[in-house]
Amino acid sequence: MTLHVYDKHSYNSLYELSEHDEGILRDNPRSDAGQDLLSSLKSANRWIACDCKQPMALMYIRYKDFHYSLVNHYEKGVHDPSRCRFFSSVMGGPKEVTRDTDEALIGDDREDAFFIFRKFAPDEEQDKAKVSSKASPSLKKRDSFLRIYDNLIESTYQNFFHGKPMFRSQLAINKRLFIARDASSEFFVKGTKKKLLDVLYVGKKGYEIAVSELLKAKSNIVDRERPTAIVLLLVDQLEFNKRTNTLACVSYDDDGVPSLLHLNDLVKPPVIEADVSLPMKQSCIVIAGLTFINKEDELPVVGKVAIQPIVGEGSICPVENAYERWFVLVANSVILEWKKRLGEQEKLYVQKPSLISYDPTHSEFVLTLKTQIKPLRCLVRLTTTSNDLVDLPADSFTNTKFQFVVTYDALGFKDDREKFVSGCITLLNECINRLHSIQYDRGAYEF
Numbered sequence: 001m002t003l004h005v006y007d008k009h010s011y012n013s014l015y016e017l018s019e020h021d022e023g024i025l026r027d028n029p030r031s032d033a034g035q036d037l038l039s040s041l042k043s044a045n046r047w048i049a050c051d052c053k054q055p056m057a058l059m060y061i062r063y064k065d066f067h068y069s070l071v072n073h074y075e076k077g078v079h080d081p082s083r084c085r086f087f088s089s090v091m092g093g094p095k096e097v098t099r100d101t102d103e104a105l106i107g108d109d110r111e112d113a114f115f116i117f118r119k120f121a122p123d124e125e126q127d128k129a130k131v132s133s134k135a136s137p138s139l140k141k142r143d144s145f146l147r148i149y150d151n152l153i154e155s156t157y158q159n160f161f162h163g164k165p166m167f168r169s170q171l172a173i174n175k176r177l178f179i180a181r182d183a184s185s186e187f188f189v190k191g192t193k194k195k196l197l198d199v200l201y202v203g204k205k206g207y208e209i210a211v212s213e214l215l216k217a218k219s220n221i222v223d224r225e226r227p228t229a230i231v232l233l234l235v236d237q238l239e240f241n242k243r244t245n246t247l248a249c250v251s252y253d254d255d256g257v258p259s260l261l262h263l264n265d266l267v268k269p270p271v272i273e274a275d276v277s278l279p280m281k282q283s284c285i286v287i288a289g290l291t292f293i294n295k296e297d298e299l300p301v302v303g304k305v306a307i308q309p310i311v312g313e314g315s316i317c318p319v320e321n322a323y324e325r326w327f328v329l330v331a332n333s334v335i336l337e338w339k340k341r342l343g344e345q346e347k348l349y350v351q352k353p354s355l356i357s358y359d360p361t362h363s364e365f366v367l368t369l370k371t372q373i374k375p376l377r378c379l380v381r382l383t384t385t386s387n388d389l390v391d392l393p394a395d396s397f398t399n400t401k402f403q404f405v406v407t408y409d410a411l412g413f414k415d416d417r418e419k420f421v422s423g424c425i426t427l428l429n430e431c432i433n434r435l436h437s438i439q440y441d442r443g444a445y446e447f
């Protein structure tokens with residue numbers, strides 16, 4: 001694998017980067033040498049191309065907060081995940097996201113990711129075909145609304161659990177939704193200069209504002225463009241009426257008082273990718289897209305709805321099934337316990353990594369022990385079948401020290417929830433003990 005200095009205007013590789021420079025970009029982009037190199041490349045308007053695959057994966061240089069970093073191009077920056085250290089996130093097509101490969105600031109800084117999506121355009125089918133021809137067969141396609149949500153969660157680090165006490169509160173969760181919404185200022189609506197932030201609303205009030213904004217915008221419709229709004233709603237109970245195409249959303253306030261919102265005239269049935277079915281009782285986020293189908297419509301219709309179950313209990317992190325939800329809740333409480341034992345210099349957290357490349361056949365979590373010298377990580381993978389108990393390749397994205405693969409059955413899930421929870425506690429404590437002992441091993445930092 002070689003890195004090339006690339007001219008983005010002529011689409012040409014100009015020269016190969018020396019092994020020395022390549023090593024710096026790969027291992028130490030934040031060093032003085034790394035920053036000098038990146039700064040000179042940026043001022044010459046150069047990109048970097050990586051020949052881990054053909055056509056080469058492209059990266060560009062970003063300057064932010066007085067710091068240069070290499071960023072994978074949102075469309076052409078897909079590296080070979082099996083052998084390239086610059087691989088950061090599986091990207092299925094032009095709708096995916098760019099991410100900084102530099103993980104050093106995780107948890108401390110908000111990465112700016114951008115996301116491009118299309119309104120409910122007539123050529124959506126065509127678009128889908130394009131995406132699927134590019135996507136790797138192993139990558140499950142995720143609905144665009146769910147990807148928007150994933151991106152907002154990732155860029156606001158709401159898939160990290162630091163052992164803060166969690167409690168069920170509609171206020172707390174709405175606050176988190178607003179934090180996620182803030183991150184949408186970095187995302188753009190495809191084909192316009194509009195920011196996603198301008199069309200994204202939160203909660204029942206947000207829904208009402210969205211409707212009134214759409215009505216205002218309707219009078220200025222030009223050509224085929226349709227005013228669109230997206231609303232994020234916290235819902236505790238859902239029921240879909242196929243006959244009337246209506247989704248009934250019930251949510252409970254902090255005193256347990258229910259409130260009901262009907263999303264009427266759904267153009268398509270709701271999209272749910274998680275392991276749940278309707279009707280359902282579980283905290284989830286409903287992502288509703290409102291638009292006008294015809295100019296004559298008096299009120300906007302709900303063009304599309306996607307449903308994403310969340311951890312709940314104060315967290316809006318997406319989960320795909322009940323095990324994930326319980327695992328996160330257990331992990332958070334285990335970390336809370338460990339926090340009391342660990343010194344000030346050590347931080348422990350669990351991350352649900354790379355929601356964008358989510359693989360529904362298993363759940364992955366990264367447990368990190370952050371010391372003053374270097375973060376130490378281990379990967380915990382929960383799977384449904386024992387067939388997955390194979391040697392895993394070293395994980396370049398998560399850069400983990402070791403990995404645990406555990407089946408739900410092994411954790412006692414088959415029997416009951418309590419057994420599963422106590423299995424998770426044992427597993428997590430073992431992981432943390434191992435990370436802790438590695439830290440004090442001599443030479444632990446050599447690889």
Ligand SMILES: [Zn+2]
Nearest residue numbers: 050052079084
């Ligand atoms: Zn590469």
